[in-house]
Amino acid sequence: MKFGPIAIADSVGCIAAHTIRAGATTVKKGALVTAEIAAGLAGAGIGEIVAVRLEPGDVAENEAASRLAARLTGKGIVAEAPFTGRVNMFATTAGVLTVDVAAIDAFNTVDEAITVATLPALKAVVAGELIATVKIIPYAVSETRVEQALSALGPERAIAVAAYRPSKVGVISTILPGLKPSVVDKTMRVMMDRLAPAAAVLSADRRVPHETTPLAESIGVLAKGDSDIIVVFGASAITDRRDVIPQALIEAGGRVEHLGMPVDPGNLLMLGEIDGKPVIGAPGCARSPKENSFDWVLQRHLAGIRVGRADVQRMGVGGLLMEIVSRPQPRAPGQHGPGHIAGIVLAAGRSTRMGADNKLLQELRGKPIVRYAVEAQLEARLDPVLVVTGHQKEAVEAALSDLPIRFVHNPDYASGLAGSVRAGVAALPSEAEAAVISLGDMPNVTSQVIERLAESHLQQPDSLAVVPTLFGHRGNPVLLARPIFPAVSLLTGDRGARRLLDEAGSRVVEVPFEDPAIAIDVDTPEALRALQG
Template structure:
């Protein structure tokens, strides 16, 4: 392939390397120059163009990409038509993506002109999901390079989907005094959500004391039943092979294949087998819909992909999932996105512990404390952002005069926090599905904190609230869903939404943070001095 300047008189049949515009004539990048186009360019005063001329033995980018992609597609994969040297490959069924990593690496090592990119191997995918793409970088490649790339792939297609198989799963939950039945019920609901993409069935819900003998009997019973997979949710985490769950499996006639995983969250997962059926001792984090080691193992079993000791030991790279916030099941193709959530900043308080000063108006890092809280909501994409004023209304409003916020005055602010919360919620548009409630005296809450609360709500829209936690303790801001708004109108005094969260129980999403910003407010001169320093 030749690349470079070509006289316009010699350009017929060449490929334009760049888009050309001259006197109303447009030749797009990658287009073949015809005699008519060459004449128009010449008439416009163009004497030469940068173009590509194929040589004997060259294959144009689309033909090369199509041929290479044909060799790559395996089970449950379809390739689309080539375009600009690219062929995208999509899953035709839900399942687990299988990738021959060595073959892909060898393919990409042939030449810089020939590339393929895939999703991570053994990732759960849904029908219609883009899983791989072949891209030819220049406009053509030599036939010899294409042949080398085909040889690197071998005879077995390197990209395929192990489709989910009809499966049934038996769940055994162990119980201890103090473990609420609602926790087990919630675990089962989340488990059903995990099984739904695979169209798998929850075949049994058995609950026994957290003791080896009754658990062994339950495992043996399920092993003799129709379930394909047995999952044990323990009331206490598995910390040793001699612990209750591994010991019960052995007493039932099974074996423990592996205990522990290089995946976090989910280190304390047990792999076992009985009567030819896999047994999973679920880690505690499997009670949450967030992605963890349990998902990786369960998805593969549901697709008929074996998981053994060596497979587990290879999961460390990419196994740090601490910051992943994911949906319990894939988003349905074409489902509409909900509109933005709203924000409410409570800024009506009297700052009694600050003396004569209004803490919200005190400067911190170049701006009033209140502006930090308001700007965080704006930058997080909340809309509208409502600021509830009260004490020193005019001064507070002046501090925010240039910001796109809706000001709502609470004339009853002296009665306490509840009146401000009610005023803010009452001002929300009827179509808003939820609102993030921020305190005006928490300047260290960043947009990222708010965004993670919103992500938690979108992952579980049926929840009544989402709250940040620091070392297990709840903090601020909080996200309240519309379903809980009527209860806000019943609040009184100086209590905010804390009582509502307690009453909501399992329908509150706890979003864990390591950022102490959710626990820092400015109530005293000493606290302000500490922040400034």
């Protein structure tokens, strides 16, 4: 192919490289110069144009693009007619896009004139969606280069859509005391929305206590039934292979293939299998419709694409899915820590609904319940961390004696929660610009929850308070900013900071979470047994 200035007298049969307007004659870029066009340009005083002349062995851009697209296109894809050296390819069915990444890379290294671009591999697509495009950069390429590009693709089609298969999905939700049925109902509605694009059927909606034995029994029932895929939504996030959901799967006769994902949101996802059926332990963020790791795994299973340990380990690049949905704003440079934010753990209550025992001193997973709230604040780097004591002061202090914390005693603990909040805030150092107030009987609240509250305050320093929400309902812990501290001294009774939040109105930042941990406390022997189970 020759490219450059060509005399008008020699331009017939060439391709115009640029649009030309001269007198009554207009030649568009890429148009074939005819004798009539050449005469019109000459009559307008044009002596030469920049044009392309094809040589023996050249393949015109549209023909080259069409041949290459035909070789790339696999099942579930249709290629449109070529235009200006481009062929767009569209999905003909809903499913998951499969891409031979190595073949595409090899194709794109053949010649700078030959390119193909695709959507990310294993992305969920819908019918009619543009999924790839071939583009020939110049007006022609050599036959040799076209053949080399075809050879680089290998024997298989490099791009295809794995269509969703008719699937039945069985769902099990575990329940803890304090978890409202409406939370599970909303989770199921979100789940149905996820199944809709694949026309998958919900084959079971089982709800069982968050305990190993009843969950194992339910998993076993679904494994023997007609469910193709089993999904477990836990009332508490999976944090270890010895946790309730992994152990229940093993007890049911299944196996845990992998726990954890390099995808955020959705780190705490479990991959398992029983009787040849995939079992997905859903992360807390799967209760939200926002894209997360659960979508990636579920969509692939619905399309018949197996997801194993090695597949998960390769998900890190691209695994940060925009900003995590529970953050109200993106992180700002230099704002990765909580700054001068202190912590207060309320551990003064009498545990009246628990009976004779102090619930905070009851053992859970090898340590007293109260330690979980304190350790979460320490892990979130709050400084200082104050623990407000009252009932059985000496025993509570003994249970926490090895931790770098300060104790504040509330002699008026019998009057209610407000007295402990007042005592904790009054003992804060002057440099504390805010404080996260945690309840000592909420052992499933993690340091990540506290960090997000602190981060939200740093992003919106004018806020008076930051609270977590679960499907629109406020939970704990809460962050109170220094400007609201004077009002704390007016609190009475057992309502804690709730009245202050109501009065703060629009200056309260709500941070949505999908983990029920922010709404579950241990108030009764039944709730404790459920967690211990």
